[in-house]
Every structure is written in C-alpha cells, then in structure tokens.
Amino acid sequence: MKLTSIAAVLGLAALTTATQVLPRNTDANDYYVLHLERDTSPDEVARSLGLSYEGLLGELQDHHVFGARKTGDDIVKRELSERRRRKRSLNDRHVLDGVRFAQKQQLRAPWEKRTLPPALAGPANLVPRQGEAPVESAVARQKSVAKTLQINDPIFHQQWHLFNPVQVGHDVNVTDVWLQGITGKNATVAIVDDGLDMYSDDLKDNYYAAGSYDFNDKGPEPRPRLSDDRHGTRCAGEVSAVRNNVCGVGVAYDSKIAGLRILSKLITDADEAVAMNYDFQHNQIYSCSWGPPDDGRSMDAPGVLIRRAMLNAVQNGRGGLGSIYVFASGNGAANDDNCNFDGYTNSIYSITVGAVDRKGEHPYYSEKCSASLVVTYSSGGGDAIHTTDVGQNACYDQHGGTSAAAPLAAGIFALVLQVRPDLSWRDMQYLAMDTAVPIQTDVPGEWQTTTIGKKYSHTFAYGKVDSYGMVEAAKTWKNVKPQAWFYSPWIHVNQDIPQGDQGLTVAFEVTADMLKEANLERLEHVTVTMNVEHTRRGDLSVDLISPNQVVSHLSVTRRLDNTEAGYDDWTFMSVVHWGESGVGTWTIIVKDTKVNEHSGKFVDWHLKLWGESIDPAKAKVLPMPTDEDDDNHSLISTTTLPASTTTLPPDPAATETELPTTTASDHPDRPVNSKPTDTTTTSSTISTASPTTSAAPDTSATPGTSTWLPSFLPTFGVSGRTQAWIYGALALIVVFCSGLAVYFWMARRKRLRNAAGRDDYEFELLDEEEAEGLASGEKKMGGAAAGKKARRTRGGELYDAFAGGSDDDEDDEKRSTMLLATVMTRRRVVMIGL
Numbered sequence: 001m002k003l004t005s006i007a008a009v010l011g012l013a014a015l016t017t018a019t020q021v022l023p024r025n026t027d028a029n030d031y032y033v034l035h036l037e038r039d040t041s042p043d044e045v046a047r048s049l050g051l052s053y054e055g056l057l058g059e060l061q062d063h064h065v066f067g068a069r070k071t072g073d074d075i076v077k078r079e080l081s082e083r084r085r086r087k088r089s090l091n092d093r094h095v096l097d098g099v100r101f102a103q104k105q106q107l108r109a110p111w112e113k114r115t116l117p118p119a120l121a122g123p124a125n126l127v128p129r130q131g132e133a134p135v136e137s138a139v140a141r142q143k144s145v146a147k148t149l150q151i152n153d154p155i156f157h158q159q160w161h162l163f164n165p166v167q168v169g170h171d172v173n174v175t176d177v178w179l180q181g182i183t184g185k186n187a188t189v190a191i192v193d194d195g196l197d198m199y200s201d202d203l204k205d206n207y208y209a210a211g212s213y214d215f216n217d218k219g220p221e222p223r224p225r226l227s228d229d230r231h232g233t234r235c236a237g238e239v240s241a242v243r244n245n246v247c248g249v250g251v252a253y254d255s256k257i258a259g260l261r262i263l264s265k266l267i268t269d270a271d272e273a274v275a276m277n278y279d280f281q282h283n284q285i286y287s288c289s290w291g292p293p294d295d296g297r298s299m300d301a302p303g304v305l306i307r308r309a310m311l312n313a314v315q316n317g318r319g320g321l322g323s324i325y326v327f328a329s330g331n332g333a334a335n336d337d338n339c340n341f342d343g344y345t346n347s348i349y350s351i352t353v354g355a356v357d358r359k360g361e362h363p364y365y366s367e368k369c370s371a372s373l374v375v376t377y378s379s380g381g382g383d384a385i386h387t388t389d390v391g392q393n394a395c396y397d398q399h400g401g402t403s404a405a406a407p408l409a410a411g412i413f414a415l416v417l418q419v420r421p422d423l424s425w426r427d428m429q430y431l432a433m434d435t436a437v438p439i440q441t442d443v444p445g446e447w448q449t450t451t452i453g454k455k456y457s458h459t460f461a462y463g464k465v466d467s468y469g470m471v472e473a474a475k476t477w478k479n480v481k482p483q484a485w486f487y488s489p490w491i492h493v494n495q496d497i498p499q500g501d502q503g504l505t506v507a508f509e510v511t512a513d514m515l516k517e518a519n520l521e522r523l524e525h526v527t528v529t530m531n532v533e534h535t536r537r538g539d540l541s542v543d544l545i546s547p548n549q550v551v552s553h554l555s556v557t558r559r560l561d562n563t564e565a566g567y568d569d570w571t572f573m574s575v576v577h578w579g580e581s582g583v584g585t586w587t588i589i590v591k592d593t594k595v596n597e598h599s600g601k602f603v604d605w606h607l608k609l610w611g612e613s614i615d616p617a618k619a620k621v622l623p624m625p626t627d628e629d630d631d632n633h634s635l636i637s638t639t640t641l642p643a644s645t646t647t648l649p650p651d652p653a654a655t656e657t658e659l660p661t662t663t664a665s666d667h668p669d670r671p672v673n674s675k676p677t678d679t680t681t682t683s684s685t686i687s688t689a690s691p692t693t694s695a696a697p698d699t700s701a702t703p704g705t706s707t708w709l710p711s712f713l714p715t716f717g718v719s720g721r722t723q724a725w726i727y728g729a730l731a732l733i734v735v736f737c738s739g740l741a742v743y744f745w746m747a748r749r750k751r752l753r754n755a756a757g758r759d760d761y762e763f764e765l766l767d768e769e770e771a772e773g774l775a776s777g778e779k780k781m782g783g784a785a786a787g788k789k790a791r792r793t794r795g796g797e798l799y800d801a802f803a804g805g806s807d808d809d810e811d812d813e814k815r816s817t818m819l820l821a822t823v824m825t826r827r828r829v830v831m832i833g834l
C-alpha cells in the first residue's frame with residue numbers, strides 16, 4: 001500500500017510538461033484542470049497550491065492539468081475561496097488571481113454506445129426475405145462496378161447499404177462517386193469509441209496511428225481489450241474497410257481511420273475533452289456513435305470542458321476550418337426518447353444522423369428531433385449493416401442502430417473532403433442539408449416545407465444522405481462567410497402552463513436592426529435555452545414557430561420521464577429554420593398535454609439565432625462557454641409580447657403548402673377569448689385565433705394517452721382531394737368519438753349516480769380569471785395563483801369522477817378517462833374543421 005503511493009509520488013515527480021495525454025494514476029491521485037490567464041505561470045500556481053504540474057490539457061489553450069495525492073477534498077476550490085476571502089485590496093496581487101476556472105476531475109461512467117443487441121437489430125439475413133429477389137439488372141450493375149473498381153471483397157455483394165440490388169435506390173448512391181476515383185483519399189476519420197482493431201487485415205492498411213489513442217488504458221494503441229469492445233471496429237469498417245480480399249469495403253475505402261478509445265472504462269471530462277481534440281489538425285472527422293442513455297428519461301449534456309473542446313475544434317481544428325463532428329441521433333425512439341434531450345446531438349457543432357432501414361422505413365429505434373440534420377442506412381427491415389469485426393479476418397452482419405448510421409455519414413463526408421478539403425464545418429452542414437433526399441414524402445403530416453423550399457421531417461430530418469449528390473454539389477460549393485449570432489435577452493414569463501392541448505405561448509419580435517447589429521445575414525441553427533418548473537418533466541413539450549411559420553418541435557412528451565423537474569437552463573436546438581432571415585415574430589409554445597396532478601410554470605427563455613455573417617470582416621470569435629453563461633437572467637427587453645394561451649398546437653403539416661405570410665390575426669399574442677363557456681365559443685376562438693394551426697400529430701406519443709392526436713388536418717391550404725379525404729375521416733371520427741363518448745358517459749353516470757353534480761367532466765383549460773390575467777400580459781400573481789388552483793380542482797374532479805371502480809380497474813379507468821378527455825377535446829376540434 002505504502003509502496004504504491006510512494007511509487008505514485010515518484011511517478012508524478014517524473015512527469016514532464018508535455019502537451020499530450022499523460023499516463024495517470026487515478027487510484028492514487030486527484031487531477032485538476034485549471035484555466036489560467038495567459039501570463040500566469042502554471043509552475044507558480046502548482047507551487048502555490050502544492051500540486052504537481054502535469055502539462056496542458058490537450059489542445060485547449062491555457063488549460064492545464066495538475067495532480068495531487070488523493071484526498072476526499074477539492075483542495076483547489078478550498079484554496080481559491082480562502083484566497084478570495086483573505087484578499088485585502090485590489091493591489092494585493094497573487095498568482096492564484098490568474099486562475100479563471102478550476103475543476104476537480106471525477107471519474108464517471110462512459111457514455112452509452114448507440115448499438116442494439118443483434119436480436120433487436122432485426123432477424124438476420126439468414127432468414128430469406130420473402131418476395132424480395134434481387135433485381136437482375138441491378139446485380140449485373142453491382143458486378144460490373146466491382147469488376148471495374150477491382151473490389152474482390154467477399155461480402156461486398158451483401159453490403160446493401162453501398163449498393164442495394166434488392167430495394168434498388170435504397171443505398172448511399174456511392175458507386176458513381178468511386179468510379180470518379182473519389183474514395184476518401186487524403187481524408188481522415190477518427191472513430192471515438194471502444195477501440196479499433198488496427199491489426200485487422202481489413203483496417204490495418206488504412207489505420208492512422210498518429211491520430212489514435214487509448215484514453216481508457218492509457219496508451220498509443222486503441223486496441224479493443226474487453227470482450228464487447230467491438231463497436232468501434234465495426235464502425236471503422238463501415239468508413240474505411242480496405243478494398244482487398246477481406247470482408248467488405250468502407251464507403252470511403254481509401255480514407256485513413258484513427259481510433260480514440262473512451263467507452264470501455266470510467267473516464268474524466270478532461271480525458272474526453274482531449275479525445276475530442278486529438279490530433280485535430282489531421283483527424284478531420286470525429287465519428288461518435290454514443291451519448292447519454294436512450295432510456296427516455298435522461299437529459300444530459302457534455303460538461304463544460306468537453307463543450308470547450310468542441311468549440312475549440314470548430315474554431316481551430318483542421319487548420320481553422322473546423323473539425324466535423326458526426327453523432328448518432330440515438331436509439332431510444334421506442335422509449336419516446338428524442339435527440340434534443342442529448343447535449344451532443346443537439347449541439348450546433350455536431351451533425352446529427354438518424355437511421356433509415358433498407359426499405360427506406362423509419363426503424364423503431366431511431367430518435368427524431370429538430371436538431372437532426374440527415375438520416376442514412378442502418379439496421380431494420382430484416383437486415384443490418386455488414387462490416388468488419390474484431391479479429392484478423394472477421395466480418396459482422398448484425399451491425400445496427402443509429403450507431404451504424406453515423407459512421408456511414410462520416411465516411412461520406414470523408415469523400416466530400418477528398419474533393420473539397422477546404423470546406424468549413426458549416427459548409428459541410430450546408431451541403432448535407434442541401435443535398436439530402438427526402439423519403440416517404442407521401443406520409444401525411446410528416447414533412448413541412450421550409451422557407452428555403454427544403455422539406456424537413458422530424459423523423460427523417462432533411463432526408464437521406466446521397467453521396468453522389470453531395471459530392472457533386474461540393475465540387476462547386478462556394479464557401480459560406482464566417483458565423484454570426486444574435487442572442488435575445490432573457491424573456492421572463494413566470495406563468496403557469498395550462499394542462500391539455502393548449503399551451504402557454506410567448507412571442508419575441510426580432511427586428512431587422514437587431515440582426516444587422518448582430519451582423520447576421522441568414523440563419524443556420526436556432527437554439528432556445530429555457531427554464532420550466534414542473535413536477536413531471538415527461539409531460540412537457542415545446543414548439544418553436546418562426547416568423548415564416550415554420551415549426552420546430554423542440555421538445556416532446558416522454559412517457560417514461562417521471563423526473564420531478566422541468567428544464568433547468570436546458571438548450572434545445574433546431575436546424576429546421578435553416579436559410580430564414582430570422583426577422584419577425586418568434587413564438588414559443590410550452591405545453592403540458594398530460595392532464596394529471598402534475599403541473600408547472602414556464603419561467604423564462606432566451607432565443608439564439610446562429611448563421612452566416614453579413615460582413616465577414618466584422619466576424620467575431622465566440623468566447624469559450626463557461627458554467628456561468630446562463631446565470632444572469634436580467635431582463636431588459638421591451639419587445640417581448642405578452643404570454644397567452646393557444647387553443648391548439650401548430651400543425652407542421654400546415655406548412656406543407658405555401659403559408660400565408662404572417663398577419664396580425666394569426667399571431668398568438670392577441671388576447672385569447674377569455675370565456676370558452678361552450679363549444680361554439682371555443683370553436684370561434686380557435687378559428688379566429690389560429691387559422692394556420694390545427695391538431696398536430698405527436699408521432700412520438702403512444703395511442704391511448706391524452707397526447708395522441710390523429711393525423712387529420714382541419715387546415716385549409718391543402719388540395720381539394722386531401723380536404724375531401726380529411727373531411728371524410730373527420731366525419732367518421734366524429735361519429736365514432738361521439739358514440740364512444742356517449743357510451744362512456746352513460747356507463748359512468750350509471751356508476752356514479754351518487755356523485756350528483758359531479759358529472760360535469762368536460763374540463764376547460766382556461767378559467768375566466770386566469771384568461772384575463774394572461775390576456776392582459778401582466779404578472780397578476782393573484783390571478784395566476786387562483787387560476788392554477790382552479791385548474792387543479794378541475795383536474796381533480798375529472799379524475800375523481802371516474803375513480804369509482806375497483807382497484808383492478810383503476811388503471812384502465814384512468815386510461816379511459818384520458819381517452820375520453822382526448823375525445824372530447826377532439827370533438828370540438830372536429831366541429832371547427834367541419
């Protein structure tokens with residue numbers, strides 16, 4: 001015991017101030033990362049704090065690592081606060097005044113791989129796919145391509161994602177790119193994962209050792225060591241499996257491939273930050289098929305050091321053009337998970353990639369969100385991705401999940417970089433967005449047309465990556481100007497969120513002058529940082545509507561998310577507004593669609609618009625993020641429009657056709673009719689309030705809960721045929737729902753004949769007092785409180801009125817109640833539609 005700690009101390013003393021990763025002994029030592037003023041000497045800081053100086057933290061400027069014998073304490077924090085306490089005057093200078101940030105490093109569990117167990121990835125291709133014989137001409141074409149390119153890899157013909165002879169067209173459309181000699185030469189992709197088998201005969205010729213490192217077992221070779229360290233190798237094979245006689249080929253089979261091993265053991269934020277910048281002048285693309293758990297409950301983001309590393313990479317990586325981060329959207333769709341609850345996938349610095357299966361269908365696992373940019377092929381539809389495995393000559397035919405989609409996209413981006421190594425990280429996003437091919441466009445309500453005429457679906461993003469289209473567009477792409485941004489002030493709301501389909505709506509007006517001042521010409525990303533207090537996070541959902549009426553579903557309800565919290569300075573992101581000017585009224589709608597005992601309050605929010613600058617000469621460098629960035633919620637805005645409730649959620653499908661330009665009457669900032677006393681009044685409120693909105697299908701929700709909405713669209717502006725269809729469907733629904741409602745109602749009444757006077761179950765979402773409070777836009781605390789109370793009572797009544805049955809029935813009854821509630825709400829909507 002003693003000996004090891006002495007050895008550790010000796011080891012520490014022997015460490016040099018190298019700028020790269022150092023072997024660390026986290027059993028015996030604590031490590032600290034300090035951000036110092038440029039003129040502060042790390043050696044002096046080390047002396048002052050009694051620490052050993054271990055060197056720079058990877059590529060992060062002025063960030064240094066220090067070590068100390070392990071204690072239970074954060075000795076740096078203690079010393080720094082002691083110093084601040086003792087500081088007598090401004091002239092009392094001390095070396096510790098040069099410490100801008102300090103963080104003790106904690107080992108934490110590694111992030112989750114975005115893989116799926118083989119059983120879930122779909123039945124193996126061993127099961128013959130019925131009625132799916134290869135198309136003869138396609139097989140001939142595949143053979144001829146292989147011959148021309150001298151691809152003799154034994155499983156190439158199974159790699160349908162590269163060339164699909166069965167579902168012709170459902171592949172990444174790469175062969176004509178290869179035939180031009182574009183195969184990823186001179187491009188390098190780093191697989192940030194659980195290792196990479198650099199001794200595999202299918203990878204070794206493309207392996208890039210200088211860009212590789214093992215952060216888990218500290219060493220230059222990211223060799224897989226654990227039995228399940230196979231994920232990274234499989235991902236690497238998709239990108240860069242060598243064209244030879246082993247397994248198949250990568251989509252960029254002449255690219256270089258590096259491995260950064262971070263997923264196999266506990267890790268610190270400091271190590272992950274170094275990994276995310278590792279050799280970032282040569283590692284051009286970082287492929288990341290991992291992140292916070294996809295359990296439909298987690299809401300997690302990278303720590304501040306990792307966020308700094310990612311910003312550092314886009315500012316300084318690749319000679320200043322910016323590293324390309326590619327992230328898998330996540331596999332939690334069946335758990336109602338959404339990639340906007342993951343701080344990596346919703347970062348503006350990452351390209352988020354979802355999955356589509358070999359039939360062009362959305363696989364059950366692939367997470368959707370407004371931050372998703374593109375999709376590409378992966379498992380589902382009876383097959384998976386065929387790639388390299390760990391071992392000298394091993395193949396795998398069950399690779400899947402969004403884990404397999406991200407590297408495929410990363411490989412395609414490598415092809416693009418061969419042609420245009422001068423593209424910036426934002427150029428790459430533009431190209432991906434611009435050349436993606438929409439699929440399943442006939443699914444009603446799935447796609448909306450954006451302001452620049454692109455189609456966007458929260459499921460399929462801008463569509464699937466088309467290698468040929470993207471490379472061709474890249475050849476003549478004109479680089480975009482530097483980035484600019486506009487931050488709105490914090491917009492204080494502090495109002496209760498009504499339960500039900502309504503929401504609390506707040507608008508913010510962005511003027512042309514504001515954007516001119518911000519040097520912002522046109523939008524790329526939009527982020528919203530917000531605070532919502534709630535007793536059940538999974539009940540909340542948030543939509544953002546742009547001045548052009550393009551809708552982002554920033555957040556969705558999550559049936560498994562019982563967290564007793566709302567959103568705490570959480571940032572949601574959207575790529576849906578790409579190309580808009582940003583000028584006009586931005587509207588956010590926070591909804592609590594689950595009518596239950598859980599309720600909450602919308603506290604405040606803050607809009608950030610990111611995009612291309614007007615004048616590149618005025619472009620600025622974004623400062624590094626800090627943990628205090630969101631601390632000052634001071635409000636100095638006079639442009640905030642009052643909060644109000646909307647009567648209906650916006651319909652993304654409504655934007656499918658040309659939208660009317662914004663008029664005063666379709667702004668939800670008007671006072672809402674405060675007396676929805678009967679259906680007729682409600683209807684007229686709705687129809688005058690939101691002509692462009694209607695019940696939106698919340699595709700991520702489950703039927704049978706109150707958020708489920710059928711995909712009928714009482715919206716005008718669709719074709720006559722569609723309207724006829726809609727009305728037919730509506731009529732049927734009305735008849736069915738009315739029947740159902742009457743049936744339930746009668747049944748209930750019978751059982752509840754004792755509860756006289758309590759059968760008034762048709763809850764309303766606004767009571768008079770509250771509505772007035774909201775409409776006036778003032779913070780009428782009394783009114784709001786009363787409103788909250790009244791609503792709760794009503795919810796309680798609704799609940800009680802049906803809670804008369806036995807315990808066994810209770811759940812079913814709640815469900816029926818919910819359904820009925822939905823039905824009743826629905827019926828009103830229908831009447832408006834008709």
Ligand SMILES: *[C@@H]1O[C@H](CO)[C@@H](O)[C@H](O)[C@H]1NC(C)=O
Nearest residue numbers: 173175176177437466468469
């Ligand atoms: C696929 O590539 C071909 C050329 O090989 C091109 O003509 C076509 O437009 C591309 N995209 C699609 C969706 O077919």
Ligand SMILES: *[C@@H]1O[C@H](CO)[C@@H](O)[C@H](O)[C@H]1NC(C)=O
Nearest residue numbers: 185186187282417418419421
């Ligand atoms: C590869 O990249 C280097 C610099 O990054 C460049 O000088 C060289 O011309 C490139 N080679 C090819 C074949 O594009």
Ligand SMILES: *[C@@H]1O[C@H](CO)[C@@H](O)[C@H](O)[C@H]1NC(C)=O
Nearest residue numbers: 489490631632633634635636
């Ligand atoms: C918070 O921000 C406001 C407006 O930008 C500013 O006036 C105020 O000084 C800031 N407060 C602190 C404590 O930084």
